[in-house]
Amino acid sequence: MAGKTKTDKTGVSRREFMTGGGAALAGGALAGGALGIPLPAEGAQKPGAYPLSTGYLVYDSRRCSGCQSCMLTCSLVHDGEAGASSSRIQIARNVFDPYPQDIQIFVCRQCPEPLCVKNCPTGACHVSAENGQVRMIAADRCIGCKTCIDSCPFVPHRTVFRVSAGKATKCDLCADTPYFSKKGGPAGSQACVEVCPSGALRLVRELPPQKDNAGYDRDLTAPAVKS
Amino acid sequence: MATPGFAGRILLVNLTKKEIGELDSARYEPFGGGHGTAAAIFWELCVAPGGWDLQDAFDPRNAVALMTGPLAGTGLSYAGRTSVSGMSPQSWPVNWFCHSNFGGSFAPMLKLAGWDGVVVVGRADAPVYINIVDDRVTLEDARELWGLTTWKAQEEIWRRTSVHYGREWQELGQGQTLQRPAIVTIGPAGENMTRVAALVHGGGSGAGQGGFGGVFGSKNLKAVAVLGTGTVKVADPKAVRDSREWWETRWPVSAEFPGPAGIVHSSCMGCRGRNCHNRNTAYGRDSDNCAEAGWYAVAPPAKPTPQDVQLRSADIVQQLGLNAMETCFMGPMAFPVPPDFPVQPSVPAYTALGWYLKKMYDLGVIGPGTKFDTSPLPMQDYERGEFADIYGLAIANRIGIGDLLAEGTVRFAEKLGRLPEDFDTLLRLTAWGYQDHWSMPAVEWCYGNLMDARDINNHDMSLGPKPGLECADFVKILAAGTARNDPFWFDYSWQGERAYQTGIYSEAKARFVAWRQHYATYYKESALFCDWAFSNLYNRNSPDGRGYTPEAEPRFLNAVTGRNHTFEDGLEIGRRAWNMKRAIFVMQGRHRKMEKFAGYTYRPGASYCGFALELPVFDGSRWDWVNCRELYLEDRGVEQWKTHFYNTEGWDPATGYPQRRTLEELELKPVADTLQSAGRLGSPP
Numbered sequence: 001m002a003g004k005t006k007t008d009k010t011g012v013s014r015r016e017f018m019t020g021g022g023a024a025l026a027g028g029a030l031a032g033g034a035l036g037i038p039l040p041a042e043g044a045q046k047p048g049a050y051p052l053s054t055g056y057l058v059y060d061s062r063r064c065s066g067c068q069s070c071m072l073t074c075s076l077v078h079d080g081e082a083g084a085s086s087s088r089i090q091i092a093r094n095v096f097d098p099y100p101q102d103i104q105i106f107v108c109r110q111c112p113e114p115l116c117v118k119n120c121p122t123g124a125c126h127v128s129a130e131n132g133q134v135r136m137i138a139a140d141r142c143i144g145c146k147t148c149i150d151s152c153p154f155v156p157h158r159t160v161f162r163v164s165a166g167k168a169t170k171c172d173l174c175a176d177t178p179y180f181s182k183k184g185g186p187a188g189s190q191a192c193v194e195v196c197p198s199g200a201l202r203l204v205r206e207l208p209p210q211k212d213n214a215g216y217d218r219d220l221t222a223p224a225v226k227s
Numbered sequence: 228m229a230t231p232g233f234a235g236r237i238l239l240v241n242l243t244k245k246e247i248g249e250l251d252s253a254r255y256e257p258f259g260g261g262h263g264t265a266a267a268i269f270w271e272l273c274v275a276p277g278g279w280d281l282q283d284a285f286d287p288r289n290a291v292a293l294m295t296g297p298l299a300g301t302g303l304s305y306a307g308r309t310s311v312s313g314m315s316p317q318s319w320p321v322n323w324f325c326h327s328n329f330g331g332s333f334a335p336m337l338k339l340a341g342w343d344g345v346v347v348v349g350r351a352d353a354p355v356y357i358n359i360v361d362d363r364v365t366l367e368d369a370r371e372l373w374g375l376t377t378w379k380a381q382e383e384i385w386r387r388t389s390v391h392y393g394r395e396w397q398e399l400g401q402g403q404t405l406q407r408p409a410i411v412t413i414g415p416a417g418e419n420m421t422r423v424a425a426l427v428h429g430g431g432s433g434a435g436q437g438g439f440g441g442v443f444g445s446k447n448l449k450a451v452a453v454l455g456t457g458t459v460k461v462a463d464p465k466a467v468r469d470s471r472e473w474w475e476t477r478w479p480v481s482a483e484f485p486g487p488a489g490i491v492h493s494s495c496m497g498c499r500g501r502n503c504h505n506r507n508t509a510y511g512r513d514s515d516n517c518a519e520a521g522w523y524a525v526a527p528p529a530k531p532t533p534q535d536v537q538l539r540s541a542d543i544v545q546q547l548g549l550n551a552m553e554t555c556f557m558g559p560m561a562f563p564v565p566p567d568f569p570v571q572p573s574v575p576a577y578t579a580l581g582w583y584l585k586k587m588y589d590l591g592v593i594g595p596g597t598k599f600d601t602s603p604l605p606m607q608d609y610e611r612g613e614f615a616d617i618y619g620l621a622i623a624n625r626i627g628i629g630d631l632l633a634e635g636t637v638r639f640a641e642k643l644g645r646l647p648e649d650f651d652t653l654l655r656l657t658a659w660g661y662q663d664h665w666s667m668p669a670v671e672w673c674y675g676n677l678m679d680a681r682d683i684n685n686h687d688m689s690l691g692p693k694p695g696l697e698c699a700d701f702v703k704i705l706a707a708g709t710a711r712n713d714p715f716w717f718d719y720s721w722q723g724e725r726a727y728q729t730g731i732y733s734e735a736k737a738r739f740v741a742w743r744q745h746y747a748t749y750y751k752e753s754a755l756f757c758d759w760a761f762s763n764l765y766n767r768n769s770p771d772g773r774g775y776t777p778e779a780e781p782r783f784l785n786a787v788t789g790r791n792h793t794f795e796d797g798l799e800i801g802r803r804a805w806n807m808k809r810a811i812f813v814m815q816g817r818h819r820k821m822e823k824f825a826g827y828t829y830r831p832g833a834s835y836c837g838f839a840l841e842l843p844v845f846d847g848s849r850w851d852w853v854n855c856r857e858l859y860l861e862d863r864g865v866e867q868w869k870t871h872f873y874n875t876e877g878w879d880p881a882t883g884y885p886q887r888r889t890l891e892e893l894e895l896k897p898v899a900d901t902l903q904s905a906g907r908l909g910s911p912p
Contacts, residue, residue: 065502067494068332072302073471076464082301083458084339090405092393095430096382099491099507104393106405156396156405163402164458179464191468195302197480197500198492 050117053110054132055173055186055203057089057193060220062100063200066093070192070201077180077191078169079162086162088171089192089201105200108158108171109216110135112207116148116159116170125159125168128175132186136172144168173203229253231462232297232787233260234343237268238364240357242446243287243349247364252343257894259753259797260343262326263804265292265312268346269324270807273314274814275901281815284314284322284438285420285445287350293337293411293451294344296755300335300459301467303783304474304499305757309334309411309428310344314815315680316422316445317438317553319637319660323680324811326752327439329411330495330503331432334755336409339455340400351447356384356412359453361400369449376546377414377427384410384452402456412450413440414548416623420444421633423550423580423622431504431519431541432495435550436661436681438635462789470779470786475499478775479768501759508538518551519544523615525556525581536612543615547623552662552682553635554622556581556615576835578655579662580636581618585609586653592643593628599643602627635660651826657682658824667834668719668842668855670731674740675747677822678872680812685747687762690717691841691852696772698850701765702843708764709742710777710794714850716742719842721858729845732864737871742798748808749801750780803893809878809885810898813907819883822869824860833859879909886911 071087079086090106114135116125124141125148127133137148137159144166148159159170174184174191182189186203193201199220208215229235229252237250255264272290273281279288291313298306308328315325337345340361347357354369372380385407390397392407409428416424417440424440425433443449461467480500492502503517523540524532544551557575575582584593588606593599603621608614621629631639637660640646650656655663657673661682666673669690675683693701702714709716716739720730729735750756763774777794785791809817827833834840834856844853873880877889886909890899902908 062491065492065494065498065500066506067498067500068496069302069304069499072300072335072497073468075458076302076461076468079458080464081458081460082467083456084336084406085402085404085456086458092405092407094393094407095493096378102506103493156394161396161403163456179468181465181469195468195471197304197494197498 049113050127051133052112052207053134053186055134055205056110056208057107057171057173057190058202058204058208058216058218059105059107060200061103061105061217063198063220064091064103064105065198066091066103067197069195069197073191073195077174077177080179086160088160088169106156106158107216115151115153119147119151121145121147131175134173134175134186136175137169139167142167230256230788231460232301234338234341236342237344237346238342240345240347241349242347242351242355242448245366258804259749259800260296261294261310261753261755262312263748263753263800265294265310266804266807266811268292269312270811270898272348274811281314282322284316284442287446288348289314289442290346290348291439291442292344292346295334295338296753297787298754298783300338301461301787302497303467303471304497305760306755306783307335307495307497308755308757310752310755311426311434311439313439313442315437316441317635318680321815323659323815324808325437325680327434327436328755329426329428329432329434331409331428332496333409333411333428335496336455337453338459339457340453341455341457345451347446347448350445354447354449356450356452361456363400372449373418374415377412377548378546380412380450381410384450399454400456404454404456406454408452408454410450410452413443414546414623416548417441417444419623419625421622422635423553423633425548425550427545427548431545435552438550440548461787463786466786470782474775474779478766522551522555525610540615543619547619549619549623553580555579574653576665577662578653580632583636583654584632587643600628604628647826651830655827656825658822665839668840668858671740671743673828675744677824678744683747684758686758689765690843691839698843698852702850704772705764708774708776711742717843718845719855720844721855725847726864727867732868734871737868737875740872741875744805745798745801748805749797753804754784806885806890806893806895807898810902813884813902814905817883819869822883824865828860829862831857831859882909884909
């Protein structure tokens with residue numbers, strides 16, 4: 001079993017570039033430069049170039065039970081088939097790692113300056129005004145070039161390539177879920193949040209702090225405050 | 228095209244010939260998947276061809292199957308377990324065809340790789356492990372893994388692939404993944420072919436009963452690793468998700484396995500929150516919070532073994548790959564003996580190997596001055612935590628007296644010359660040598676043990692008093708849940724004629740046990756619903772007390788498969804698989820005369836356990852809950868019950884052999900023909 005590890009143009013692997021789920025970079029901001037390591041992609045956007053998403057998926061990796069129900073449900077409501085590889089949220093678990101490193105959660109951050117959107121050559125990856133400005137990929141316009149995947153500054157990348165469909169996809173907060181009997185999107189329900197038995201996922205309205213990962217991986221012990 | 232929920236293929240590996248093939252799983256769908264399908268395959272591969280006596284589980288011809296159910300990997304909850312089947316070295320005196328199962332993520336991952344199961348026959352000439360990445364299946368050299376603990380073996384398999392699992396997307400198989408392979412493996416206990424060896428997956432998901440770890444060892448098979456990048460197709464995706472929400476909303480989960488304060492729980496893949504495992508304790512990484520966590524409990528509850536010692540001991544069990552329920556000390560069943568209890572004041576509810584060892588030492592049967600040297604065990608330090616380490620290592624590696632202990636409790640007792648006498652007093656074992664597990668006074672459990680091959684381990688009957696509910700109304704709820712509506716299935720009258728009319732020796736009780744075995748064989752062992760959640764006849768969280776059985780099971784299954792089966796259809800699949808098992812048992816030598824309980828079952832004190840003692844009893848005019856802690860069985864009643872049971876099943880009451888009519892109505896005519904050729908077909912009614 002041989003795996004391939006993707007490296008950027010400098011030869012620095014994504015893993016070497018950024019550990020801990022995007023601890024240094026936030027959506028193409030230049031924090032990486034300050035750390036003396038290469039930038040993830042060319043042409044980072046100036047703040048304000050894109051309207052902010054009206055919803056963000058945050059999580060509490062310390063509460064997660066590792067059941068991965070969110071993953072199977074995500075792929076089910078989006079694609080009509082349950083899968084791990086095609087899930088837009090990823091729970092990676094190693095039971096032999098000490099708590100809390102035993103569970104790593106990777107979600108799309110709905111970046112304020114989304115390089116996946118900026119670099120998409122067809123406009124398939126877009127900011128959806130109809131769906132609360134969520135960053136999403138229109139499957140009918142995706143040509144499977146993986147530019148969005150290569151553009152994602154986080155490790156592992158949060159855009160997902162569905163090999164069986166030959167197209168990329170990403171978390172759209174359930175805006176385009178033909179197999180979800182509820183209204184999704186930032187103003188609706190998210191299948192992963194609803195299915196989570198541990199209260200480890202939540203939708204928030206305000207842009208989480210982008211400096212590091214703490215804005216997304218947060219203590220969800222406190223009850224949600226409706227906004 | 229495979230029915231949705233099924234991948235359509237079962238991997239068949241012959242380790243002797245180093246051949247990798249596959250079976251069409253659609254052929255076996257009438258057996259439901261899981262254990263039912265494994266039984267049908269076992270019949271085809273091991274029984275029908277003839278040529279061996281089916282007595283030795285370590286024979287290379289034994290087919291061990293790891294099977295999924297149709298719900299695995301779909302996101303439905305409590306439904307992703309992996310079934311393990313094959314002849315079992317733990318079963319006594321015959322290595323019956325048997326089953327176990329384990330949780331975690333193995334079954335979903337196997338399904339995502341495009342397989343409904345893995346069947347292994349033969350014996351490799353050197354240690355190997357089976358590596359599955361989607362379609363690609365290889366036999367890998369495991370010589371350097373041999374001798375490693377279950378945990379180290381898994382980490383080593385991950386390490387040798389040089390893949391940064393969980394950190395970066397990997398292009399593997401037919402797709403990409405962030406997941407690491409799911410691995411089920413054995414430790415030294417399995418390698419050394421002990422009869423108390425488990426299969427261990429992850430930190431603490433294990434299949435203990437049956438001793439299948441030893442079967443892996445006998446085949447030189449260290450592990451099976453699987454990584455799937457595909458998907459599981461379902462008939463109605465919306466219905467799948469909605470049915471889970473319907474279930475969780477209508478029957479909310481109550482606090483389960485809360486454990487000590489501060490524990491952060493973890494669950495099997497897809498689970499809605501049973502939380503059987505934990506993430507953050509100092510020891511016991513991902514260990515099961517049940518049997519293993521209480522494995523090394525040597526003192527009565529008044530002086531409990533310190534928690535840190537217990538948790539560290541749980542790690543020993545997992546890493547060595549030992550069957551915790553078989554080898555524990557006083558174990559999770561270590562309830563205090565009431566001072567007024569009539570008999571066996573010094574015998575715990577659970578007389579597992581660790582406890583029995585000490586008892587034999589105290590009685591002078593083993594140890595100084597006897598022919599049974601207890602080295603390397605420091606018996607004087609029995610209550611010190613270090614003892615557990617040495618005890619586990621001695622068994623797993625067959626060192627000193629560990630070689631005898633590795634044969635399991637019943638064979639250890641046999642070697643000491645203590646049988647059958649200890650069955651009357653000190654050993655609370657089932658007819659087939661498994662640890663009794665609060666099987667009485669709720670007798671459907673002990674009857675199930677007798678008719679199956681192991682401790683059936685079905686926890687699904689909650690029969691005690693319910694606040695605000697009359698007993699008569701309660702049994703109506705239970706009866707409705709079975710979809711057969713006979714309240715007398717739940718009459719636990721055990722004395723006088725009432726016991727024979729409607730109580731524990733009655734035809735009603737025989738029908739209930741048959742129903743329960745059919746239910747378990749399909750829904751729990753083949754569709755692989757988790758025992759901690761199914762069946763559910765009564766539910767305290769529902770307004771009317773009704774549980775989710777019989778609604779939830781077909782609703783889930785139909786959403787996935789699109790077959791529109793009724794609950795009864797499922798029971799019929801279970802009956803078919805159950806009869807297939809019966810035919811295998813019969814070909815192994817099972818006969819009515821063998822189906823006798825151990826001696827203690829027929830003596831006062833048989834029902835001792837710490838709780839769940841109050842059961843519904845009908846006195847001829849009204850129902851009430853009665854404390855049945857003094858319930859024991861009488862031989863005449865058991866024999867009557869057996870006759871009722873065989874008749875209910877369509878088996879010859881004189882022999883217990885299935886009758887042709889029964890098998891043919893289940894579309895098992897070839898099975899009937901084989902039994903007839905062997906002279907083991909039941910006489911017509």
